[in-house]
Amino acid sequence: MVTLTELKNHLAIQDDKHDLRLNALLRGAIAFVKSYCGRQFTYGTYTEQVEFVNGVGFINESPIDEVVSVVDSMDNTYTVWYTTNLCMIKLETKTNDILTVAYKGGYNTIPEDLKLGVMQYCEYMWNKPMGVHGTGEAELRTYYEDFDTSVIDLYKVVRT
Incomplete structure (x- = not known):
């Protein structure tokens, strides 16, 4: 959905010293968005x-x-x-x-606004004052309550 390079450009990070943590954030954010939206997004x-x-x-x-x-x-x-x-x-x-x-x-190419939503979630997690203590989806999911989901809400499967 989003590459490490795209995320680093979004966060204006130019060095490689945080790549391990950024990759973990990215994997967790993608898993969270897929779970939250109830979709895989891939064609x-x-x-x-x-x-x-x-x-x-x-x-x-x-x-x-x-x-x-x-x-x-x-x-x-x-x-x-x-x-x-x-x-x-x-x-x-x-x-x-x-x-x-x-x-x-599904999507052959991920829409730019959805990519932005994933990167905004990574940015939100990156800038959390206490940081992320875990790298799994469960740890990331517990922090999203204050995150503005309006961009990814557009892709959420809703059943009444």
């Missing part, structure tokens, strides 16, 4: 259980490139009427069911 083929209401369902790994199949638990297939480039799938039938959706989606 690939995904299979999800998706709840459809009136023939409309929402997948996690947008943008959608192609819906490969939509099937129910009895192996009945459903025809996709259309998709939005983000995350919505509309079927030809107005079914209310949890269906298995196989699709291709």
Whole structure:
């Protein structure tokens, strides 16, 4: 999502003496953002259980490139009427069911604002007065309560 070089440029760090800590922050920040948003972000083929209401369902790994199949638990297939480039799938039938959706989606190139959100989280952690005592996702997650998540909120999967 973000390289060490991009992070160092963002933080205006020119030497290599903090690379170990910065790499740990970066790994933890990326893991946190993926967990917080409920997404992987990388382009690939995904299979999800998706709840459809009136023939409309929402997948996690947008943008959608192609819906490969939509099937129910009895192996009945459903025809996709259309998709939005983000995350919505509309079927030809107005079914209310949890269906298995196989699709291709995610990002070939990470959006710049999402990269910025990851780097802002690293910057936030880097500048914490008490510092980071651990390098794992759990340690980083405990510090995010004061972090402004507005940039990464745009990418968060929300289910009601």
